[in-house]
Amino acid sequence: MQPQIIGELVNLLGPGAVLSHAEDLMLYEYDGSVELGKPECIVFPSTTREVSEIVRLANRYEIPLVGRGAGTGLSGGAIARSGGIMIVFSRMNRILEIDEANLRAVVQPGLVNFDLSRAGEHLNLYFAPDPSSQKACTIGGNVSENSGGPHTLAYGVTANHVTGLELVLPDGEIVRVGGKNIETSGYDLGGLFVGSEGTLGLVTEITVRLMRKPEAVKTLLAVYDTLDDTTETVVDITVRAITPAACEMLDGFTLRAVEDFVHAGFPKDCAAVLLIEVEGLTESVEAQASAITEVCRLHRAREVRVARDQRERDLLWKGRKNAFGALGRLSPMYYVQDGVIPRTRLPETLRRIEEISHKYNLQIGNIFHAGDGNLHPLILFDQRDRAEFGRVVAAGNEIMRQCVDVGGALTGEHGIGMEKNELMPLIFSSDDLEVMARVRAAFNPHGRLNPGKVLPMGKACGEIRVHPIPVATTAPA
């Protein structure tokens, strides 16, 4: 990047808020996905005004821009695909207000997700979206990706919890959409922005709903000898219209790695387990827990265990939330998928994934949000073996195709980013994509903000497709 531009950024933000040395840039060339792309300069603004000034400067010099929170994303959303300036929000990490009476919080984008729930704890309030990376990922990133997590089964994803945003548009203008009110007249621009993967504007302030902690919680662990019994249980729970707060599945393969790592007491000889949580009033929790136990037994669960206390509950969840990390013990690398399917198609889809694993001679683990049909097959591999990586990509695409064939979607919570943007035509027609591109252009007419994400890169757009180079991934949702 021209020294003159870096000089201007230093003048604007101060020398401590701009990085441009090669060794610094390297640290920001990856996120939690298997993608890479190096920014030419990294800036750390402290105010919305500064963000706006940076954007105006980038426009003057016609340089690409990308926003970034903690870089835990799993689809390359926060990677500088075309170089340019990376805006990192780690200095805008304050809670501006907790409005207890109205159950709202106003926060800056760099705030770590879990820190908000922790700040609400003394008031018995929390922020419901709980991606597995919640101790690292930021709320700005959650807004960009419309992040989920295990408990979104009952409480919804980030979009359901955001009521207002302050934005810096790609031309530098500062705009507010929504606020604390549950509805604001006019188009639901906030609804469009949440999940737009940082391609429509930079989010500089977020107003979210806080939820009251439930009176009672029960966590059940159901243990199975076959995969089919496990998936049939999930189908049956859905059919009977029981709505647990979370319903997670871990297969035996991943479970063994997890147990060696966290020692939560997961049985190591089973085919799979379901980790099910019910929340609410004591009466409702009791009724739901016994209904779920009955369904599990009906489908030949070998054992249904109820966590006795908070410590046991935490241990079970620790196993779930650290599962991806635990798989690092078995393989140097893994590639995680995020397909979604109708829940009734779970048994056949899991069988299909097993076939694909045999076909390509790859180990595939399954740890996922079974209750809402959001799969996370993890394909293990060694990046030094180039031939194997080719099989990994082919197997991944075949799993994705299976999800699409049964009426599903490419991603439930990780985003399209630069990982799946070329797969968008599997779901969307060229007309669908054209309308999306037009709406994006209404906000981001020069495509300078987060280029090369979400939509397929047309041949005409002059951007260079960077071939994905695998790196180790961090814990996803």
Add this chain to the structure above:
Amino acid sequence: MSHHAQLALTRMEEIVGAAHVFTEFAEIASRRVDGISPSVVVRPADTAQISEILRFAASERLAVIPCGGGTKLGIGSPPSHYEIALDLSRLNRVLAYDPKDLTLGVEPGVRMAELARVLAEQKQFLPLAVPFADRATIGGIVAANSSSPLRHAYGAVRDFCLGMEFVTGEGVVAKSGGRVVKNVTGYDLHKLLIGSLGTLAVITRVNFRTFPLPPAQGTFVATFSGAAAAFGFCRAIAHSVLTPQVMEVADPGASHVLFSANTPARIAPRAWSVVISAAGQPEVVDRHGRELGHMSGKAGAEEFFRLEEGEARSVFTGLCEFPRLILDSAPSAAIFRIGIVPTAMGGLLGELATVAGRNRFDLVTLTRASGIIYAAVLPKEGETPVTAAIAKVAQEVFETCGESRIEASAMLEWCPPDVKIAIGGAWGPSRQDFALMKRVKYSFDPKGVLSPGRFSGGI
């Protein structure tokens, strides 16, 4: 008929067949919007025909307003022009219903009442307990983002709509979202269409998640002598562990509307009432009854009681149909829909009462405790106010809502067309993000043929 109109008519007949094109007075009159009649009513059979109609309309710059049951054509600002009424009543199929997956895909012309029957057979429902339920169609409910008391527990359309198919102002058939319950694939364009009053695209399919009907329900009423105590009670509930499905505050006028049908004796004439329903296991409902009774006593309630089943149904219908009930008795009422935070509700209602009073109007309000006030400004009994008088009070309501310490977001959902014209539309003062909305409008409908003028700021 002008040459231009004749050309349009011929083209419409070519696209949908002469049997589905109407120019008779009765048909035209039933699709009138704010006193403005279309030249023609067209009833397409499918998405492909809608696409062709819109392509033609865009090339000829003819304004198209989509409609279904016709119950909400009065919402929004008067159209700047209006040639084609696009009647979607033939797109009335349930396209996909997978009760085991709790997902649903429907065409826009399906009536809510009919859909509710289909879902009830599987012991499921959509939490859209909206006004005009007998005639309202899904397309209209979504396009107007109709408000439902069940929002308290289930959220609004944006929270359980999974995806849509639609036709843009240029006739492009497109979709966003999908049919699965969790999905971040692509831009959520369908969220923009919710509440857009047909100004961005014609909705041709909506996918929803459905919900299981609860095994038991109970409806409870607490009455109070004033607003402060009623809202204090709501705050106490919101900060408790209880999980009500519905929580609404009716002022004395609204209480009269809700309760007079069945039980005139149950509610004291000047009382504010709080209506709460709980659902779930019978033990859960019983517990709500016990604790609400206790909490209402602490909040200073005059009375607390559980409604009988028939009575509960009638009161619930009253909550859903509130705007319609007001309009039935006072056609010149101006009914505002106001988004507001709970702590500001009591204060705003007080100020609105002052505004109404000094203009010699009555005020009747129903408040969804999670954040929406329906405020109806009505002529006093026996008086027939002139347009200018209603316009003045409406203007003052907008000003009061807009004051920065309140920060309420108001729209004038129902009022006589001449009042809307007098105050420059139904949307109040322009918002800061209006320029952005205009850009969104342009990206869907560059020729400006879809419901022109009906939306905020003349979009």
